[in-house]
Amino acid sequence: MATYPMNTLRTDLTWTPVYATGISEIDKDHQYLFDLIANIISKTQGHKAHRLNYWEPKLSAYAAEHFIREERLMEQYLTDWPQRAGHIQEHRRYWARVANLKWTYSESDFNEFLQKWWTGHVLGWDKAMGVALQQKFTE
Ligand SMILES: [Fe+2]
Numbered sequence: 262m263a264t265y266p267m268n269t270l271r272t273d274l275t276w277t278p279v280y281a282t283g284i285s286e287i288d289k290d291h292q293y294l295f296d297l298i299a300n301i302i303s304k305t306q307g308h309k310a311h312r313l314n315y316w317e318p319k320l321s322a323y324a325a326e327h328f329i330r331e332e333r334l335m336e337q338y339l340t341d342w343p344q345r346a347g348h349i350q351e352h353r354r355y356w357a358r359v360a361n362l363k364w365t366y367s368e369s370d371f372n373e374f375l376q377k378w379w380t381g382h383v384l385g386w387d388k389a390m391g392v393a394l395q396q397k398f399t400e
């Protein structure tokens with residue numbers, strides 16, 4: 262969902278309130294994930310084995326937990342929300358892309374993918390989910 266105009270697309274992994282969904286457990290996850298990705302990018306340059314064996318499994322494990330947390334919230338509170346299915350599908354697509362890119366892309370292209378995917382997904386899909394959840398909570 263391109264709710265964020267391309268010319269203002271942010272890829273900055275320093276978490277600021279621009280990325281806030283307003284749901285504290287989700288925002289905490291995003292802050293942790295952004296830090297983790299920033300670490301992967303800065304600490305694994307030229308250390309491919311360390312990256313593949315240590316950092317990426319760490320990111321995947323946390324990302325999996327995080328997607329489940331969001332999907333549970335949507336299941337619980339946003340069953341009729343039209344964007345729910347698309348959002349879940351975006352999470353599934355992430356795994357498919359990671360599986361492909363991990364082996365075929367250069368390290369810098371993969372870093373760029375991680376950075377763009379996470380910042381773009383949070384600004385688009387996750388923020389929209391945050392708005393819908395907050396509406397539910399104040400109904
Ligand atoms: Fe998220």
Ligand SMILES: [Fe+2]
Pocket residue numbers: 331348352382386387
């Ligand atoms: Fe999400």
